[in-house]
Amino acid sequence: MRWLPLIVCALGLGGCATLPRQEAGTPPPLAEDFVGQTVAQRTWFPARELAFDPIRLGETIPLSPLPVHAKLVGANNEDAVASLAAKLWLIDNARHSIDLVYYIFARDEAGYAVLGALCNAVRRGVDVRMMIDSVGSLSATHAELRGLQSCAEEAGHLTDPEGRPTTHRARAQVAIINPLSCPFVRWNRRSHDKLLVVDGHQRELAYAMTGGRNVSLDYYGIDARGERDPHAFQDAELLVRARNTEGMAVGDAATYYYSLLFLQPGTRLLDPPRPGSQRAREQRLKAEEALARVRAWPLIRDALARMPGWLNEGAVEADVRMAHELGNLYRHRAVRGVQANLEANRNSIQRQWIEMNQTNPPKHLRIVSPYFFFAQYRLTQRGPAFDGAATLLALVEQNPEMQLELLTNSVVSSDNPLTQAVIDMDTAPRLLLDDSGLREWRRRAGDGSLDELAQDPTWQALMNHPRVHVYQLGGLDATAIGGDVAYGKLHAKFIVADDRGFIGTDNFDYRSRLFNNEFGYFFQSPALAGELVAEFEALKRRSLRWGSPEWIEMRRRVIDAGGTTGLTTRWQRAIHGLSKITGLHWLY
Numbered sequence: 042m043r044w045l046p047l048i049v050c051a052l053g054l055g056g057c058a059t060l061p062r063q064e065a066g067t068p069p070p071l072a073e074d075f076v077g078q079t080v081a082q083r084t085w086f087p088a089r090e091l092a093f094d095p096i097r098l099g100e101t102i103p104l105s106p107l108p109v110h111a112k113l114v115g116a117n118n119e120d121a122v123a124s125l126a127a128k129l130w131l132i133d134n135a136r137h138s139i140d141l142v143y144y145i146f147a148r149d150e151a152g153y154a155v156l157g158a159l160c161n162a163v164r165r166g167v168d169v170r171m172m173i174d175s176v177g178s179l180s181a182t183h184a185e186l187r188g189l190q191s192c193a194e195e196a197g198h199l200t201d202p203e204g205r206p207t208t209h210r211a212r213a214q215v216a217i218i219n220p221l222s223c224p225f226v227r228w229n230r231r232s233h234d235k236l237l238v239v240d241g242h243q244r245e246l247a248y249a250m251t252g253g254r255n256v257s258l259d260y261y262g263i264d265a266r267g268e269r270d271p272h273a274f275q276d277a278e279l280l281v282r283a284r285n286t287e288g289m290a291v292g293d294a295a296t297y298y299y300s301l302l303f304l305q306p307g308t309r310l311l312d313p314p315r316p317g318s319q320r321a322r323e324q325r326l327k328a329e330e331a332l333a334r335v336r337a338w339p340l341i342r343d344a345l346a347r348m349p350g351w352l353n354e355g356a357v358e359a360d361v362r363m364a365h366e367l368g369n370l371y372r373h374r375a376v377r378g379v380q381a382n383l384e385a386n387r388n389s390i391q392r393q394w395i396e397m398n399q400t401n402p403p404k405h406l407r408i409v410s411p412y413f414f415f416a417q418y419r420l421t422q423r424g425p426a427f428d429g430a431a432t433l434l435a436l437v438e439q440n441p442e443m444q445l446e447l448l449t450n451s452v453v454s455s456d457n458p459l460t461q462a463v464i465d466m467d468t469a470p471r472l473l474l475d476d477s478g479l480r481e482w483r484r485r486a487g488d489g490s491l492d493e494l495a496q497d498p499t500w501q502a503l504m505n506h507p508r509v510h511v512y513q514l515g516g517l518d519a520t521a522i523g524g525d526v527a528y529g530k531l532h533a534k535f536i537v538a539d540d541r542g543f544i545g546t547d548n549f550d551y552r553s554r555l556f557n558n559e560f561g562y563f564f565q566s567p568a569l570a571g572e573l574v575a576e577f578e579a580l581k582r583r584s585l586r587w588g589s590p591e592w593i594e595m596r597r598r599v600i601d602a603g604g605t606t607g608l609t610t611r612w613q614r615a616i617h618g619l620s621k622i623t624g625l626h627w628l629y
Contacts, residue, residue, distance in 0.1 A: 076199050076207045077207075083170060084214075085310050088306035095300075095302075095367075096368060099298065100386040100388060102388070104294070104388050105289075106360040108285050109284050110357070111566065111569050112280040112352065112354075112356040114278040114280055116275040118273075122263055125151060126345045126347075127280070128250070129336070131248055131250075132155065134239075135167045137168065137242070138242065139169045139237075139239055140239075143172075143177075143236075146255070147256060147257035148185055150335055151257055152256050153327055153331030156328040163196050163197070163212070166197030166198050166199050167197075168199060168211050169189075170299070172215075174231050175217050176219075176231055177233075183217070184324050185324050185328070187311065187318075188324025190215050190311065190314060190321070191322070193210070215310070218308050219232070219370070227307065230558075231556065231557050232370070233557040233560075234251075234559070234560045235251055235252060235255055236249065236250070236299065237250045238250075247282060247292025248282050248292070248352070249291055250279070251278060251560055254274075254278055260274045261273065263340055263341070268340075271529065272527050272529055273529050274456075274529060275529045275532060275533060277544060279564075295363070298363060298560070301367065302367065305371075306371070359569045360564065361563065362564075363560075363562060364393050365559065366390055366558050367386070368389070369558050372385075375556060375627075379555070390545065403443065404539055407448070407537040408445075408447045408448070408549070409448045409577060411456075411457075412464070412550040413549050414464075414626075415472075416551070430468075430472055434472065446511075446577070447510070447511045448513070449464055449514075449531065450515075450530070452465070452595075452610045453515035453606075458605070459616060459625075461609075462614075462617045462620070465486070465613050466617035469513075469588070470483075475503070478500065482494070483614050491596065511586065511587040512586055513587055513592065514529075514580060515528050515584065517594060519595070523598075531580070534546065534561075535576075541565050543561055544573070545559060546559045555627065596610065
């Protein structure tokens with residue numbers, strides 16, 4: 042692809058001549074040149090030393106579909122456990138490089154186990170880059186990450202593609218995205234990425250994994266004792282590897298994207314500990330012990346035993362196109378400049394989503410998101426207001442064969458009462474109700490007259506739209522209201538539009554649209570679409586249709602049960618109204 046030489050050149054600027062070299066024998070010149078260039082491209086430099094703008098480069102590069110083998114890692118408990126085991130196995134078996142960036146990197150058994158595996162990788166000569174978001178992974182000291190950095194004191198030597206040693210030692214570069222301690226960054230601009238890339242520049246070895254799962258036990262269906270956790274997040278990821286030997290490979294593309302995020306002006310390299318630091322040594326030991334414990338858990342042990350076969354088992358052919366929202370990390374006028382921002386980023390998730398619907402409207406559109414909002418704002422200062430719900434309903438009306446299904450959280454499964462208030466007071470009713478129905482719903486939503494509403498023929502007619510359905514995870518047997526079924530918390534984010542779709546980190550709420558960087562893959566594949574449809578249907582079987590009598594009864598029981606959830610459910614209308622008046626809804 043034409044942009045590959047540009048990226049290779051750009052990421053090598055400013056640092057090759059001054060890169061420190063450590064003697065370890067004399068490798069063949071060709072090996073040294075290849076690895077030296079790769080090391081230079083993987084080195085962090087302050088923005089003032091760069092001869093290019095990483096974000097603008099990421100926005101303007103023309104990204105083409107890449108052929109891959111794609112494996113869906115779904116929401117069921119077996120896949121959730123296997124996801125953590127797969128990450129550990131990929132890190133354990135990396136030969137050249139590891140790149141990972143996560144919004145939440147918890148200091149729990151999962152987080153420390155991953156750090157232990159990364160430390161081992163550095164010791165055996167694998168170059169490691171790691172980024173975390175300063176808000177999602179809030180810490181005053183990041184002692185555990187400094188422990189990882191100290192592993193470079195025992196680093197092995199990098200090898201070339203043929204396994205020959207070079208003079209370069211492996212590194213553990215750890216960076217914080219938009220750190221709160223820096224007064225010159227935009228504190229409200231967050232990296233919501235979840236991405237692991239292993240051996241990205243080695244086509245035959247490379248894997249990339251992205252989706253909704255952070256590095257925290259909450260996302261892997263397992264608790265701190267290593268036993269199944271039925272209350273964990275219900276999530277989804279996509280694991281991809283190259284399908285052919287020509288042109289740009291998916292590992293290269295993901296690695297270059299990572300480098301652009303790594304070099305963006307708000308990213309700061311974490312100060313390493315002093316050589317021989319006792320605290321760093323204690324953190325390394327803690328990570329090693331956590332890794333041993335996690336590997337010994339029967340669930341993880343059995344999942345690891347299925348590797349590497351599991352990584353490729355059930356993988357299907359697909360063409361994927363990378364998409365991101367890098368521009369959200371720095372742009373002014375995030376709300377008022379929406380249209381200009383979309384036009385500036387040719388690789389925007391939102392832009393590709395809009396173009397996909399406009400150029401080839403699907404017959405069946407399925408959306409899964411824990412916090413799905415319909416945007417309402419002016420695309421230009423004097424232009425008409427944009428209404429995402431009206432736009433999508435118009436698409437349905439213009440295409441008589443089209444069906445729309447949206448699946449999101451309910452009051453028994455949501456982990457965020459503020460976003461749930463928007464979903465129940467705005468997202469779902471604006472899809473299903475007319476103006477009078479919307480006013481009536483908001484008036485009754487928190488009182489005891491919901492049962493009367495459920496029996497109203499007009500309400501029933503609006504709820505039973507033949508081609509527009511909204512589902513929410515949960516049921517009358519939920520543990521939150523005295524039942525015996527744990528539904529967990531929906532956190533998956535994917536779209537299926539016939540044989541196309543998207544899977545990634547984007548929640549399709551205001552924060553994802555306007556303030557967060559997000560990452561994911563648009564795909565074209567009947568087989569992958571079929572797997573995601575099956576995933577959708579599995580979630581739907583554990584959901585209730587918004588506005589149905591059963592759903593209203595579930596909501597009433599939550600209110601009657603009291604507590605924080607009952608109180609916030611009763612006062613959803615006030616929460617939503619206050620959010621709109623104050624502008625806080627832009628930040629959810």
